[in-house]
Amino acid sequence: MQRRVVAFYQDEEQHWAARLDCGHGQHVRHDPPWMVREWVTTEEGRATRIGSLLECKLCDEEAKESS
Numbered sequence: 846m847q848r849r850v851v852a853f854y855q856d857e858e859q860h861w862a863a864r865l866d867c868g869h870g871q872h873v874r875h876d877p878p879w880m881v882r883e884w885v886t887t888e889e890g891r892a893t894r895i896g897s898l899l900e901c902k903l904c905d906e907e908a909k910e911s912s
Contacts, residue, residue, distance in 0.1 A: 846904040853891045861885045863894070869903045 848865035853873070856862055862870040873894075875882040884890030 846901050846908060847898040848901040848904060850894055850897050850899060852895070853885075861891070863899055865899060865901050867901055867904050869901050871899050871901060873899075 846867075848867045848869070850863045851866050852864040854862055854864060854870070856870075856872070860872055860874055862872045864870055873882055873885050874880050875885045884894060
C-alpha cells in the first residue's frame with residue numbers, strides 16, 4: 846500500500862528512515878551499490894522527497910491480517 850512521506854528521521858543506528866502518513870517508518874538507506882539514494886544524505890535532498898509515495902510493508906501486512 847503506498848503512503849506519502851511526511852518527514853525523515855534517523856533510527857538508533859543513525860540510518861535514515863521516512864515517516865509515512867500512516868505513522869509507520871520505512872528505511873531509505875544510501876548503501877551503494879545495492880541502494881543508490883544519494884538524495885538521502887543531504888537535508889535538501891530529503892526535502893525534495895516530502896510528499897512522495899513509498900510502499901508501506903507494515904500496512905500491507907495489516908491489510909492481509911484483517912482480511
